Amino acid sequence: MTKPLLTVLEGAEVKCPPVWLMRQAGRYLPEYREVRSRAGGFLDLCYSPALAAEVTLQPITRFGFDAAIIFSDILVVPHALGQGVRFEEGHGPVLDAIRDRQGLSGLSREGVTERLAPVYEAISTVASRLPSATALIGFCGAPWTLASYMIEGGSSRDFLEVKRWAYGDPDAFAQLIDLLTDACAEHLGRQIDAGAEVVQIFDSWAGVLSSREFERWCVAPMQAIVARLGDSHPGVPVIGFPRGAGLGYEAYGLRTGVTAVGLDTTVPLPWAVEAVDAIVQGNLDPALLVVGGAPLRAEISRIRQVVGDKPFIFNLGHGVVPQTPPENVALLVEWLRQ
Numbered sequence: 001m002t003k004p005l006l007t008v009l010e011g012a013e014v015k016c017p018p019v020w021l022m023r024q025a026g027r028y029l030p031e032y033r034e035v036r037s038r039a040g041g042f043l044d045l046c047y048s049p050a051l052a053a054e055v056t057l058q059p060i061t062r063f064g065f066d067a068a069i070i071f072s073d074i075l076v077v078p079h080a081l082g083q084g085v086r087f088e089e090g091h092g093p094v095l096d097a098i099r100d101r102q103g104l105s106g107l108s109r110e111g112v113t114e115r116l117a118p119v120y121e122a123i124s125t126v127a128s129r130l131p132s133a134t135a136l137i138g139f140c141g142a143p144w145t146l147a148s149y150m151i152e153g154g155s156s157r158d159f160l161e162v163k164r165w166a167y168g169d170p171d172a173f174a175q176l177i178d179l180l181t182d183a184c185a186e187h188l189g190r191q192i193d194a195g196a197e198v199v200q201i202f203d204s205w206a207g208v209l210s211s212r213e214f215e216r217w218c219v220a221p222m223q224a225i226v227a228r229l230g231d232s233h234p235g236v237p238v239i240g241f242p243r244g245a246g247l248g249y250e251a252y253g254l255r256t257g258v259t260a261v262g263l264d265t266t267v268p269l270p271w272a273v274e275a276v277d278a279i280v281q282g283n284l285d286p287a288l289l290v291v292g293g294a295p296l297r298a299e300i301s302r303i304r305q306v307v308g309d310k311p312f313i314f315n316l317g318h319g320v321v322p323q324t325p326p327e328n329v330a331l332l333v334e335w336l337r338q
């Protein structure tokens with residue numbers, strides 16, 4: 001059985017673009033909230049193979065997406081490197097912030113993939129249960145985005161601490177980026193060994209950098225990860241998501257070697273399909289999935305018209321938000337496939 005997502009990532013034509021959504025498993029689904037309440041903490045859910053597999057499959061069962069993305073989080077990598085990471089209810093992630101080169105000594109590459117073994121176990125469980133046309137996506141956070149959480153200690157408004165370090169002590173910052181580049185390449189490789197057929201790398205905070213820093217801390221590490229995977233796991237497609245990169249999407253498509261790029265909502269789609277040297281994915285505004293109805297339907301038609309018969313993966317410009325009515329997601333899939 002062919003899988004439409006893999007067909008498109010080979011650059012071949014399909015009748016209807018494959019569809020999956022970032023954060024397709026999550027709080028907007030009542031069945032997710034039910035499992036989440038049984039799991040204890042959010043990280044307990046990430047590290048419980050049976051429960052993580054169950055929530056990964058929930059949106060596949062409900063909506064019939066063309067791909068499942070393994071339920072996990074980008075912050076399991078800093079956690080496995082030895083950093084304190086907690087998820088506080090209604091507050092998001094909280095990390096024991098690393099502020100300088102001394103902080104690096106608390107991180108260790110040894111044993112990272114052993115600590116992440118539950119993720120690989122969840123992947124092999126999902127792989128054995130997926131419908132035959134559904135692809136399985138593994139993922140990780142990009143080094144810059146992970147470094148920003150590790151140094152800011154959580155979400156940030158101005159990214160001042162991570163920039164203070166990147167500008168003020170670039171050699172030590174490069175050591176952190178290199179450590180993360182290694183850990184990410186290894187984590188993705190192990191996900192592929194366990195059954196992931198595609199990997200996506202989330203650089204959610206790529207958009208806060210100047211263009212030179214973007215080149216150094218986003219493009220270069222991404223290029224290194226793609227090259228490493230090309231050696232260790234040749235032929236496995238890589239999707240990069242440099243959210244907010246703006247005109248930087250062009251350099252990113254040209255130089256990282258990714259198979260596909262995820263476009264955030266702000267990128268003009270007609271520009272991207274011409275200018276970006278990679279297959280494109282995205283960039284429906286997640287708010288339209290909350291609104292639903294005619295505005296959602298019109299935007300789906302517009303996107304399909306703009307991409308025409310070019311290889312394209314239907315997705316949002318960022319994750320599904322918790323306020324999204326699940327019925328609108330069902331309609332999106334139905335309208336798209338009509």
Ligand code: 1CP
Pocket residue numbers: 021022023024025026027036042069070071072073074075087092093139154155156202204319
């Ligand atoms: O209690 C809960 O259920 C918390 C909500 C939640 C969920 C559902 C978090 C906390 N993480 C996740 C799962 C998750 N995170 C997935 C699962 C697979 C899927 O897409 O269905 C994925 C791919 C992620 C990736 C992730 N985590 C990113 C990159 C994508 C993005 O949203 O930009 C980032 C930045 C994170 C960090 C994170 N984890 C959770 C939250 C609330 C955040 C963001 C905090 C912030 O805004 O800075």
